[in-house]
Amino acid sequence: MQSSTMVRMRMVLNQRRNLPILLVGAVIAWIIVAYMLQSLPAGHTYDALTETEAAQLVNAEMEELFPGKCKIKNFDTLRRMSIVYTWVNGSQPCYREMRMKHGGKHAVGGSRDREIGELKYSIRSFQKFASWHQGPIFIVTPGHIPNWVDLNNPRIKVINQDDLFPDYAKQFLPTFNTHVIEQFLYLIPGLSDIYMQINDDYIFTKPIEPHEFFTCDGGIRLLHENGLISHKPPTEKKGIWISSVLNTQQEMDLRWGQQDRHFIKHAPFVYSRRAFERVHQIFDRPLYMTLKSKFRGKPDMNVPLLHHYYMVSQGSKELGIPIYSPPQEEMQGYKLILMQDDNIPELKEIFDGIIAGTSPYKIIALNDEYSDMKVADTAIEFLSAFLPEPSEFELKPGAQPHPLTIRKPETCEIDETILAPFPRRVESSQKFQVVAFREVRWAAFVTSLLKGLGMGTGLMIAYVFYLLVLRQKKSPKSSTSAYDKV
Template sequence: MTAAGEEQIDIVIAWVDGDDPQLKQKRARYQKTINAASDAVSSTRFASNDEIYYNIASIIKYVPFCRYIYIVTDGQKPQLIDDFAKQGICAEDKIRIVDHKEIFAGYEQFLPTFNTRSIESMLWNISGLSDYFIYMNDDFFFNQPAAISDFFDADNMVIYGHWRKNALLQAKLKYRQSLQKLSGKPVQPKHTIAQMLSAKILGMNQFFEIHHYPHIVDKNLLKDHFLRHPQLLNTQIQYKFRNVAQVNPITLMNHLKIQQNDACLKPPIPINYLKNENGVEDFITNLHNESIKYGCIQSMDLLEVSPYQHITTAMVQKFADYLPSSLLLDSGQ
């Protein structure tokens, strides 16, 4: 992948409006029949607080090499999404809604799903998606201008992270699984465990841990691996909610790249990461820090009213020229 193909890079965002009554009802119906871990069914995991609009505004503002933005949803659509095109913020076909039914075409028996890892495992099935694409959660955003060199070094895919040994996490997992047999309480599907397992299934005794960045993905590499290992794919997408048995499909693809010597590994870089209200002031300050490329607003729904309003005002001010006008009016801009 070279700079000449910049215009071919798409961005995919997984999004859900957890407050939608129909979706809540559907989710609750399956929760009753499945003994899922508490982390996997927590309401904050499905909450939506306008982060999707900040995410899209940041792409339009800071990612000139983005071709299309695909928003992956479950029979939903962000309420203000059409306003981006209607107000001339982007081209009419820039933002595309993709339903779970499309990405699970041929695998419909695994729907519905409320599981990010299952959804990520099927992104390669988006029709017309670029061979390389950037994947983001809906609470991510670009904090500063992006360049194609952030994702490719010559023909190698850039991965930011650090190596960790499998052994300690494997021991912790075995211990928790033994406790599960005694208590019946499911093991929490931790992010690091899923990353470790994605390396382990490839015979690696260490894994390259990644954090809350937009990640570049080789669509065909992930697709070909899953199609060559149908049992792995079926096992991966069978869970309605996140399960400790699942691998992280993005790091699975990363480890395949590493094994092929097609990856440029770089150390972690700073993230403007809001975890709770203790970090609100630093987060707002870092919105203007040119050395911090990416941001993430986690669990915004758990903030008190005052810090919530501070974050909303700061985000609207940062992306004012790229947001639907109704968001500006709501924030008093």
């Protein structure tokens, strides 16, 4: 038996004179909800370009920047690649003390660890002559901070190298071995998949195009020397560097068989982050054994060589990254300069040619082999004359200076307040967690609420339409006199 309330509701709905009022009210409610949704701010939205439009825009820009050169397929991504520098200020007392403790009196470090400002000038030269680059720069150090770097610039970040070491490798800290540090650069948070490592002693001397490092289909150009690496194991008389190269060759022969492999050119290295993940899987044991060397040693694995020939042997196919080994005539303009005590006149001649614009070199590497500070003075004089303009990454005049190391001078303990905390790796349970400002959360709540009200209003209109039209057509007509008696 129906209640009196339900009976009266049906009587109202069955009276056609109330139909326009109900429909008009529902439409007005719908219009109000739509207006409120439309009036909400949506600064985060934009009209996205189609893939074709985006490609056309990038191609037009490349044509303007590099006339006559091919259009690199994924140039818009590659121009935002990460740049990685490794740097040491060997004059820091705590650093020298740690070297002495772990390496003895002959491990204090020589000219290679002396700070004459190469890093600052390297970045100046890169920004000047590779102005197409728009990505971030990471400076990986043993807790040292260059006195000129602007830590507030969002495009540059100083990272303590110890933070990069995974748990299994932390037992070998501290380390002074570049072969070890280079193993874990790919673990920098926020690092692009394709990134470039530049030594702090590299100076760009002429405009350099992305075509120097990338192929037209967006692949990597693998720069190498003309000389081939021997397949014979190193002898006792061999030096540290060549011994590590020959040991790496032995490991690659075991994996891929004996093949012709060239020495790697002394130039910026273009790496794939995903490639290093595979390199660690394939050469896990020899890389782990390298961790045990506090300083560079003969048994070490040569990391650039491993990456280079992994890409050649299987990485390109596995990762879908094209590679190209150019002929020697396409790899001219790189110069390794040995700065020695007895070659100051030769250095001045090279430096004068670079300043005058008559030098054939586009990238030089200043390899420190001196003990006479007159050699350093010659280099500093050249760098300051050739690159006088500061980069955007340097402190402005009058800016507040910052500490030069993360270690307390009294105890050499780490002060964790100096550098920004190292980003935590995201756990799987947190991967999809949304963190937003209060205003953003409120806007999202209001939007969801209004959408819910709009959906509810629409369902109400549909239900009223069903009751008044569809259901009435199906139901047999009957007199309402029975209801009038209630």
